[in-house]
Amino acid sequence: MRTIENAIIRFSGDSGDGMQLVGTQFSNTSAAMGNDISTFPDYPSDIRAPVGTVYGVSGFQVNIGSVPVHTPGDEPDILVAMNPAALKVNLDSIKKGGTIIVNSDAFDEANLSKAGYTSNPLNTDLLKPYQVVEAPITKQTLEALKDSPLENKAKLRCKNFYALGIIYFMYGRDLDVTINWLKSTFKKNNDVVEANINVLKAGHNFAETLEASISTFKIEKAKIEPGHYxxxxxxxxxxxxxxxxxxxxxxxxxxxxxxxxxxxxxxxxxxxxxxxxxxxxxxxxxxxxxxxxxxxxxxxxxxxxxxxxxxxxxxxxxxxxxxxxxxxxxxxxxxxxxxxxxxxxxxxxxxxxxxxxxxxxxxxxxxxxxxxxxxxxxxxxxxxxxxxxxxxxxxxxxxxxxxxxxxxxxIPETNQYAKIETRLVKDKLAEGERYLPYKRDPVTLVRPWATPGVAGYEHRVGGLEKLNEVGTVSYDAKNHELMCELRAQKISRVQNYIPLQEIEGEKTGDLLVLSWGGSYGSTYSAVRQLQQEGKRISLAHLRYINPLPKNLEEILGGFRKIIIPELNHGQLRAIINAKFQCNALGFNILQSRPFKIHELVNAFNDHLEKL
Amino acid sequence: MNQVPTYTKKDFASSQEIRWCPGCGNYSILNAIQTTVAKIGKRREDVCFVSGIGCSSRLPYYMNTYGMHTIHGRALGFASGVKIQNPNLSVWVATGDGDALSIGGNHFIHAIRRNLDLNIVIFNNEIYGLTKGQYSPTSKYGLVTKSSPYGTAEEPFSPASLAIGSGATFFARTIDNDIKHIQDILMRAYEHKGISIVEVLQNCVIFNDGAHDTYADRTIKEENTVRIEHGKPMIFGANKDKGIVLTGGATPVAKVVKIGENGITEKDLLVHDEKQESPLLANLLTTFKHPTHPLPLGIFRDVDRPRYEEAVYKQIEDVQKKKTERTVRDVLTSGDTWVIN
Missing domain, CATH: 3.40.50.970 (Thiamin diphosphate (ThDP)-binding fold, Pyr/PP domains)
Structure with a gap:
């Protein structure tokens, strides 16, 4: 058994094969065992595409680690392929030397042809760069359930748990989390519970008998902040x-x-x-x-x-x-x-x-x-x-x-997100006082909020331009200009109420990576890797885009080059370059997937080398 | 509980100058609305007017209540949100034939389907007024307008058919030159729990003047309209000598008859029943128009059905009895969790 820092596993099969379910079970078990995890399900847009076809393939990828993991991972170490189509769709993304576990029973002529294979890849050199485990998952599932009262169709639905059993053995996972989940989820149907547990154990035992030819791994607990998760x-x-x-x-x-x-x-x-x-x-x-x-x-x-x-x-x-x-x-x-x-x-x-x-x-x-x-x-x-x-x-x-x-x-503590002050009106209006719905707070330019049901504050709001403070309809040109300015200013001033931009790494250096939104895991991992190699690279990851944090301009000024990786044609880059005239470069892909860490590392390195 | 003050119409008039054309039918509708809302027994702060875009939709600005003037066709979306959030409010929607039935058609049928307790007043002038004279979805076939110089080539919607076809629990039609009738209908619309649709035939003096003359002109209106009242036979005509009878058995046909001719007496006439569970009679009434039938004015249908907002709050109450979590932390800690020490 080899101890490793992290492992990336991809479960893949027909969209009806229950891959999301076993993927989730594997991640829950790993999280409960103290690993850090990051998961990503990848499913087709068709609800039930024809069985066995490549466009019906549904996948679930999980990255588990004894070190912090920030993405579901670039290239899976292990692929579970429940049919030839799943193999075909995923083969290019598997790490060379990785393990592929296939349901060999599904590699019949009909399925091979639906996946577009002219010959069985299990018998060719195609899989030579990988360690292949051929498991007769369908037959073994039925065999394990020969005494079960379930119908054949229902028995076959358990075969995802056979695959899960194999993976559980390879990574020394505890079966209890899944067994308990089965018991509580299907508490009204004991036959289903029993069948799935039997199949899970059968898969586990199958892997155990293969011990000589299958790799097994140990992943220690990660150092995770204590708490309730x-x-x-x-x-x-x-x-x-x-x-x-x-x-x-x-x-x-x-x-x-x-x-x-x-x-x-x-x-x-x-x-x-x-x-x-x-x-x-x-x-x-x-x-x-x-x-x-x-x-x-x-x-x-x-x-x-x-x-x-x-x-x-x-x-x-x-x-x-x-x-x-x-x-x-x-x-x-x-x-x-x-x-x-x-x-x-x-x-x-x-x-x-x-x-x-x-x-x-x-x-x-x-x-x-x-x-x-x-x-x-x-x-x-x-x-x-x-x-x-x-x-x-x-x-x-x-x-x-x-x-x-x-x-x-x-799970946040009770006091962590405890109180938000609203702008709801509180006081009764004085006798004869008129409510001015657009009279603003002088500092924030925010207006008060009076809601129907509150006496004395009756007022009309509308899409027509309104008179400053009073809120009644106004077509006055100067007033319109003022109102546009006030509405813009109000948003600009939000800058005073959002956190300063954080920077990961040194405040000055050769290359600043400016990313935003959901690509954080990838950009962070790539920048960390290069920092560990001694590169003068830092990351500023934006979560507040309008208005931008106050100190962003200063941060941008601390680097020789700025690169903005985005899954688009450079939308943030256009905003940043227009606002700060800083000639930021872009790294852009539109391949319907998140960034891979290694492609970011390569792109950032290219620019570092050109400096 | 504070007592509701005694209001008059003036208490509901805002200080905004009214910017409708002189002679516009909207004045009498506004007048009737202000008069009615003063009488419904709701505090002023508990009344909210919502509108979309169009001449009719300026109305909230003229009401001294809470109000929202929103975007074209969507008033019912906003009104639904207001009502669901605060079901104690009396929520009114002022809309027009274009706003409600053209750009807002989808929201119209779905709001009716949900049966929220909203009072919807459709100002139907069969024309686009605010954009200065294009045909609307209720314009008569062939109408010459600025966007149909050779006449329209499309059939109009009947707001009544559309509403009743969508399952409206309350539908009524009234006319802008009979302010008392509008007031009576609006009061009934308020009293109805559930959605109420009130179509007001409204005259646009500038772009479609006289569109409703067949039913509005004092010299002919008695012959061309029938006032329908619950439990009463359908009698009309200047001399109250005409009526409606139903013939044809399984496929009923409504026929106009003269009382006293061919042995017809009042007893033979069709009696209006706005409480009928089946929408058949109301549907039949929606087909009445000149020249074959008198146009019905009054309440077509007023039946009880569960209301959306009522069901929402009932669900909240029921689920609160069954589930114990009251905070987000309760929710997060109740599922699959683990503790790291």
Whole structure:
């Protein structure tokens, strides 16, 4: 048994093969055993593509380590391929010398041809660079269940647990987490529980008998900050972050939303928490979704809407109204490959432009971007806090990669996210005093928030330009210019209420990597690697994009070159270069996947060498 | 609980100057709304007017209540959010034929389907007024307008058919030159728990003047309209000598008859029943128009159905009884978790 620092494992099979489930079981077990983990599910957009085809392949990748892991990993050390199509789709990405575990029973003529193989790769040189474990998973599963009362079809559904058993043996995993999960999940169906446990153990035993020809590994516990942990993906983290903000602001949370991949999970998650006074409204379309949220905000809720690119485009007009009304609103955009329907299940960072500029008229708002699955909790909270405190819509950008990827999350202590002061009016108006809905706080330029039901504060808000302070309709040209200026200034001044930009590494050096949003894990890992090699490279990773942190300009000035890696054609780069005229370079890919650490290392090295 | 003050119409008039054209039908609707809202027994701060875009949609600015003037076609989305967040509010929507039935058509049918307790007043002038005279989804076939110089080539929507077809629990039609009738209908709309749609035939003096003359002109309106009232036979005409009878059995046909002719008496006439569970009668009424039938004015349908916001709060109550978590920390610590020491 070899001790290693980390291992990257990819479970892959037909979308009906239960790969997401066993991948999740493996990560939960590893997390419970004290490893750091990062996971990423990769599933096709077709619900059930024809069985055995390459476009029906569903994968789940997990990186577990005794050292901190920040991404699901570049190249898997181990691939589990439940059929030839899964092998075909993943073969190029497996580490040379890695292990491939195949269900040899699935490599029949029909499946081979559906995957586009003319000859069986198990009998050719194609797999020579790898250690191949051929396991007759289908037959062995049925054999293990010969006494089970389950029907044949149900028995076959257990075969993912056979594969899981093999991997559990290879990495010395404890079977109890999964066994307990099976017992609690299927407590009403003992036959299913028994069958899956038997198959899991059969896979484990199979690997044990192969001990001579199969590698086994030991991964020590990682040094993880003590605390109470759960595993969290970005979408769930957004949901909880919004709920936490509602709790801290003592407001009800209202979500107006319309199902759209990959954001739907936030709506589904929030719809469970009626007992925490969360109201979810599944509207008839994206437009009504955001409008209902603005209505709820007017009536005093912490209101949010969740969507992805196409939905954000549809919401643009209403978001413009929210900037005009100056009402708090959180818009979460889980970015996916665009334009148009694009690549709905794949990740990209190409909505920064629409978030920044996608409204008619002068309509500035706050734009934030979460850095990792667990950071979605904090940033959703921040988005809500800034929306409430500055009476403005806030767009929070996440992406399909961090939305579906999961990692351990230290459950916050009660006092950590305790209180958000809102701008709700508190005092009764004096006799004869008139409420001025657009009279601003002189420091922040934020207006007060009076909600229907509060006597004396009756007022109208609307999309027409309004008279400064008073809020009634005004067509006066000078007043319009002043109002545009005040709305812009209000957002600029948010700079005083966001944290200073952090820098990882030295404050000066040769190359500054300026990244944003969900690519943090990759850029951080790449920069760390180069720092350990002695390179003068640092990382500034942005989570506050509009307004930008105050000290960013100073940071940019400390480096000979700046490089901005983005999963788009350079949207942040255009903003930074326009604002600071700093000739930042770009590293851009649009390959419907996150950055690989090694490609970033190579790109950064190229620039370091040219200096 | 504070007592609701005694209000008059003036208490609900805002200080904003009204910017509708002189002679516009909207004045009488505004007047009727202010008069009615003063009487409904709600405190002023508990009333909220929401609108989209169009001449009608300026209305919230003229009401001394809470109000939102929003974007074109989407008033019902905003109003739904307001009502769900605070069901104690009396929420009213002022909208037009373009706002509600063209750009807002999708929201119109879905708001009706949900049956939120909203009062929707459609100012139907069969034209786009604020954009200065293009045809609307309720313009009569062939109408010559600025965007249809050779006449339109599309059939109009009937707001009544659309509403009742979508399952409206309350639908009524009234007309801008009968302010008392508008007030009575609005009061009934308020009293109805669930969605209420009130179509007001409204005259645009500038771009579609006289569009409703068949039903509004004093010299002919009695012949061309029928006032429908619950439990009463459908009688109309200047001399109250005409009526509606139903013939045809399984495929009913409504026929206009003269009382006293061919042995027809009042007892033979169709009696209005706005409480019918089946929408059949209401549907039939939506097909009445000149020249074959008198146009019905009054309440087509007023039935009880579960309301959306009621169900939302009931679910909250039920789930709170079943589940013990009350904070996010409770939720996060209740699932699969582990402790690192």
């Amino acid at each position: 759960c595993q969290i993906n970005g979408n769930a983290a957004v949901a909880y972050g919004l709920m936490q903000a509602a709790e801290a602001a003592k407001l009800d949370l209202f979500l107006g939303s319309y199902p759209i991949t990959p954001a739907t999970d936030i709506l589904q998650e929030l719809s469970k928490y009626k007992h925490l006074n969360v109201k979810t409204f599944q509207a008839e379309d994206e437009i009504c979704a955001v409008c209902s949220a603005i209505g709820a905000s007017f009536a005093g809720a912490l209101a949010a809407t969740t969507t992805s690119g196409p939905g954000l485009a549809l919401k643009s007009e209403a978001i413009g109204l929210a900037t005009m009304l100056e009402l708090p609103l959180v818009i979460v955009d889980v970015q996916r490959g665009g334009p148009s329907t694009g690549l709905p299940t794949k990740s990209e960072q190409s909505d920064l432009n629409i978030a920044m500029f996608g409204r008619h008229g002068e309509a500035p708002l706050i734009v934030l971007a979460a850095a990792s699955p667990k950071d979605c909790f904090h940033m959703a909270y921040e988005a809500a806090k800034l929306a409430l405190q500055h009476m403005t819509p806030v767009i929070l950008l996440t992406d399909g990669f961090i939305a579906n990827g999961a990692e351990p999350f230290k």
